[in-house]
Amino acid sequence: MSGGASPAGDPEVLVVGAGPVGLCTAIELARRGVRVRIVDRRTEPRTGTRACTVWQRTLEVFDLMGLQVGDYLDAGVPYTHRVHHFTGLPPVTRPADQPGTRYPWPLLIGQPATEEMLTRHLAGLGVRVERGLTAVQLTQGPARVTVRLAGADGSVRDVRAEWVVGAQGPHSSVRDGMGAAWEKTPCPGTQLLQIDARWTGSLPGDPAHCHLFLTEAGSLGTAPLPDGRHRFYAGVADPDPSRTGDPGVAEVLDAVRRVSGVPDLEFHDGRFHWRVRLYNAVAGTYRVGRCLLAGDSAHTVMPVTAQGMNTGVQDAFNLGWKLAAVVHGRAPARLLDTYEAERRPVALALAERNGRTYWGGVGPVPPFALLRSRLADAGAGHTGLTLGYPESALSAGPGAGERVPDAEWDGGWLFRLLGRGDWTVLAFPEDPADPAAAELAGKEASAGARRAGVPVHVVTADGRGPRGTVADGAGAVREALGARAGGLVLVRPDGYVAFRGAVRDGAALDRHLAGLLG
Ligand SMILES: Cc1cc2nc3c(=O)[nH]c(=O)nc-3n(C[C@H](O)[C@H](O)[C@H](O)COP(=O)(O)OP(=O)(O)OC[C@H]3O[C@@H](n4cnc5c(N)ncnc54)[C@H](O)[C@@H]3O)c2cc1C
Known part of the structure; x- marks a missing residue:
């Protein structure tokens, strides 16, 4: 089918991509009465765990969105402590809880469980994810955007929407159609090797805690997962940058043994062993006309500080109410300018920090003793709780822009x-x-x-x-x-x-x- 209206009708907002960010965007719109459709090129949801750390502010956001956070917490593992192992120095254990929130601990849970919760909630609002539809082209008109969708069955159809949100992950046809700049800053010579696995061996410390090892060979993070496995992610030098395929279990194990210095470590029941090429990229703009970007389509950051999904969820939460107000004619379209003004600097700062602080076994070895001595000053920026918008055009008066904690x-x-x-x-x-x-x-x-x-x-x-x-x-x-x-x-x-x-x-x-x- 070409050129005709899609069977489900033309929406006020079309969300392209049903990852966590597209789902959150659709929920925020649907609960405010916006006619929304959400499409995804995959015929089935992804199974890989990817984002496993859900920070405190994201849990608050889910609560504010009306999700059943209690059930979600029950399905995951609380992230109670982080233990820092700097080579040659005694480990430092730091509690992960934060004051001033009903969700003091971050949650460890696989991304599919998060997406499943969001999908279920969205369905409860009457919106079903339309799968097997790939947005291949978009054309902006004065009052509508036409998005061409290619079906997994070979069909082609056009959807006309007043607004389009691209939440497609790093590769975004909406971003391309908008003509937004997308410049990658790579992290050459290094790679992230990851696996979810059960393990045996003399890895130090309490396995219920998250651990970060920093040695001359690179960095290694571990985190307990709800199914009894652990997530291992090792940032190590990449001897052959031409390799594109995922590593075998043995390659990940070798990297993990080298960084941890634990030769008797063994993996069992390993899955999702991936090679991640590291780069940061932030779109030159988040909005062109009637098209907007959110999540990894707006910013893809190296997944080394567990921020990508969390940041994207906050994008969606920031954008949803604004777009709904504009769609309903309760606010002028310029309200949407505050979305980019508030959220893009967050992504730029994150990309800068990740690029500056990541240690992947390449280049000058960081001053471990100095880093260790500074741990106490690390702050809580990673939790999302301290983030605010004091500079925003929406903020007026003393302390405006601050997050309101629950009470x-x-x-x-x-x-x-x-x-x-x-x-x-x-x-x-x-x-x-x-x-x-x-x-x-x-x-x-x-x-x-x-x-x-x-x-x-x-x-x-x-x-x-x-x-x-x-x-x-x-x-x-x-x-x-x-x-x-x-x-x-x-x-x-x-x-x-x-x-x-x-x-x-x-x-x-x-x-x-x-x-x-x-
Ligand atoms: C190994 C690894 C570990 C990570 N760990 C963490 C972590 O602990 N914490 C954290 O916050 N983040 C983490 N991340 C990052 C996190 O996974 C991403 O930031 C998150 O998935 C972004 O969500 P999204 O909805 O923007 O994009 P995605 O999850 O990529 O979803 C995009 C969706 O759009 C669909 N799509 C793409 N193109 C089209 C198209 N043309 N038409 C229709 N649909 C389309 C895709 O099928 C997909 O379902 C990790 C990432 C990796 C790789």
């Missing part, structure tokens, strides 16, 4: 309010115990939020106040939002502070919202 009020959780996926205003009366002050705060805040129809929640000591009032006797919500008495906080649909001001100055909130959505 328990009397009988509920803040994320349940924020997880509805809309803007939220929280107003704090001058006296949280005075119902008259609560009424006044509600009235003034509502005046400021009226333009966007944003729901207002007054936060009081005992829950007395206008409709939607939240009882926060212990002050946990106030603390989480960094709010003072008489304060007003506008939270973005993706859980970051957009505005901090005073209840009395509802006009400032109104002006801010008008600038963004008007």
Whole structure:
């Protein structure tokens, strides 16, 4: 079939690629009532484990998206400690938990389980992944993008969508069609060899922990997986860069033995033994007209710090509400400019850091003693929890752009309010115990939020106040939002502070919202 409408009809948004990022994008759109279709060239989901580390902010994002995070946690293994082994020096064990989140530990779980959870949730929203359809060409018009889909059965059909999101992984026909620059910065002379396997031998340390070995031969990471295997990934010199095929188990084992210095190590039940050629690339732009990029199509980074999928999920979470608002005519298309402005710098910084810090057994040996002494200063950037958007056009007022942590009020959780996926205003009366002050705060805040129809929640000591009032006797919500008495906080649909001001100055909130959505 050529040129006709696709059987399932033309969507408002076509998502190309049903990896974790495309699935998250589709969920974020579908739950906001956008007519979305999602296609994938594969006839079956991928089975390889790839992304196994799910960082704390990603777990929070899944929670805010409405996913059953409890079941997901049960299916994985908590990442409790990381042990650093620098050659010739005593190991350093560092706990992986973080304060200020309901998800203190990262989760170790194979990417197929993550994709399966997302696919199931999307199906619950009425959207099915259409498999065996490859996006081969796209043409942008003033109001629509036409995407040509080649079916696994040899058919060809055109889909016309108002917007297209390319979430196709590193090789992206949407990116090519947009004409976005894609320059790879390779890591020559080195490679990543990985395997998921059971093992025997005298590998040091607690096997329930994640380990990182750094020696003259290269780097080696290990992580326990839910099925009893361990993920091993070794960054080592590549004696023959012309090799393109995946390694045999023996080649991976040899690399792992060399880096760990454990000659009696043996693998059993090994699977997914891969050779990964390392490079970083960030698209020159994330949006051209009605086409957008997310995940590995927007940025492919060396998978050595377990950030690719996590970063892509956050792209989708950032993009979804913005695109939905534009599709529904509730915001101008320029809101989408904030997507690239907020997310592309994250990818650029990640690519720079991975390129600078990766040790793959090639070039000058890093100063291990110095690196070891700096471990305590490493911070929590890798968890995603410290990320914010203070420089964004969406941020106004002191501390705007900060992530809002979850908090328990009397009988509920803040994320349940924020997880509805809309803007939220929280107003704090001058006296949280005075119902008259609560009424006044509600009235003034509502005046400021009226333009966007944003729901207002007054936060009081005992829950007395206008409709939607939240009882926060212990002050946990106030603390989480960094709010003072008489304060007003506008939270973005993706859980970051957009505005901090005073209840009395509802006009400032109104002006801010008008600038963004008007
Ligand atoms: C060995 C390894 C270990 C990793 N470990 C981690 C980790 O621990 N943590 C982490 O965060 N990340 C990790 N990553 C990276 C992570 O796997 C990727 O960042 C993630 O898969 C990106 O998701 P995505 O949805 O953007 O792309 P993908 O997962 O690549 O999905 C893209 C989808 O698009 C489909 N597609 C492609 N082209 C077309 C087309 N033309 N038409 C229709 N469909 C198309 C593909 O079939 C695919 O299903 C690892 C990667 C590797 C290789």
